[in-house]
Amino acid sequence: MFLGRVIGRVWSTVKTPSLSGQRLLVVQPVMPDGAPAGRQLICTDTTGAGAGELIYWCRGRESSFPFLPDEVPTDATIVGIVDEVNLKQPAENG
Amino acid sequence: MFLGRVIGRVWSTVKTPSLSGQRLLVVQPVMPDGAPAGRQLICTDTTGAGAGELIYWCRGRESSFPFLPDEVPTDATIVGIVDEVNLKQPAENG
Amino acid sequence: MFLGRVIGRVWSTVKTPSLSGQRLLVVQPVMPDGAPAGRQLICTDTTGAGAGELIYWCRGRESSFPFLPDEVPTDATIVGIVDEVNLKQPAENG
């Protein structure tokens, strides 16, 4: 998964029926230190995240798992809201 | 999903049978502000989108879901037409 | 899917049995205007495409659909030969 920040929302009337009722959020990928990193994308959401929140999203086939047995045609879904990121100094192996 | 603009169409007679009857649209990925972003691609379509329309597409395995039970060999499908993109200022977490 | 041009072929004796009998073509990704774009790759083929032909290929899990019920371990398959690409000027939304 990757970290991201919710920065907006997409409104859409004409869409494939299996996307009905899904919120579509605009996400800016960020690094653990909060710096933007990469191309903004559109995510479905399982968390109720709002604008400005730090989240992590899952991409690919697995991003549709939370909606099973519905086969939602999404390739990116917000699966959690971040409380805190702890970065540690790399230690020795083992 | 990613935002994109429909900029053309591909015509093809010789193709794998499961693609028969699918419109193949040329899509230019764009950022939420409308700026082009990345390599143009070929999408199947579930929305009836036409040239110039702002759409979002789904890639990967999920892009074939709208065609189930047909197993259409596509890796990118237009799943919605955009009415409006709202970008908000990032707020505080929570 | 992406556009590409067939530029060669790979010969291989030792391979996983489920690839037996598959032609392996070298493809150069191209833009709709024909310019090369990105890393050359190896594709299986469902179309009988030959060297120099403009094709489009599907990647990922879906690229193995045309071979079902065989589970061919391919991640890129040529699924059509291009007759013509029409690029239009972007029009207004709707």
Add this chain to the structure above:
Amino acid sequence: MFLGRVIGRVWSTVKTPSLSGQRLLVVQPVMPDGAPAGRQLICTDTTGAGAGELIYWCRGRESSFPFLPDEVPTDATIVGIVDEVNLKQPAENG
């Protein structure tokens, strides 16, 4: 799979239920020589890896296999801890 080093952890209370009980580790991709290479990501874990350890992770649909029959919505999972990487001089084919 790719090599990486565990550099931190993400804490998250609000998440999709199928992620409950999963440790979420921050991983820095590295090259075989240990140099950082690419964007940090969030991985689930099957190995009990700790901060500083050299690991390899699997991405995509397969990254959820270790959790079957649970359908965990993850796209990156640590599947092993590295004891040693042996790099050899390329020899002749065959």
Add this chain to the structure above:
Amino acid sequence: MFLGRVIGRVWSTVKTPSLSGQRLLVVQPVMPDGAPAGRQLICTDTTGAGAGELIYWCRGRESSFPFLPDEVPTDATIVGIVDEVNLKQPAENG
């Protein structure tokens, strides 16, 4: 699929059980002309390839097909050893 050269091996004791008995090879992606191209990765193997050999690998969900009915959590598998790559001059379409 992509071409690559086997340049090493990863040894690992602690790993997800479904990877037991799998050789893990370090692969340098290469272009058809042999030039290195992109980030080194770790592949499972179905061919018995050794250091220095020119191979092609399959990525994604399909890379686990050769191991079915085992659900091996791999996202990159060597599926063939290259005898020869023939590059041709692009000809006219058709």
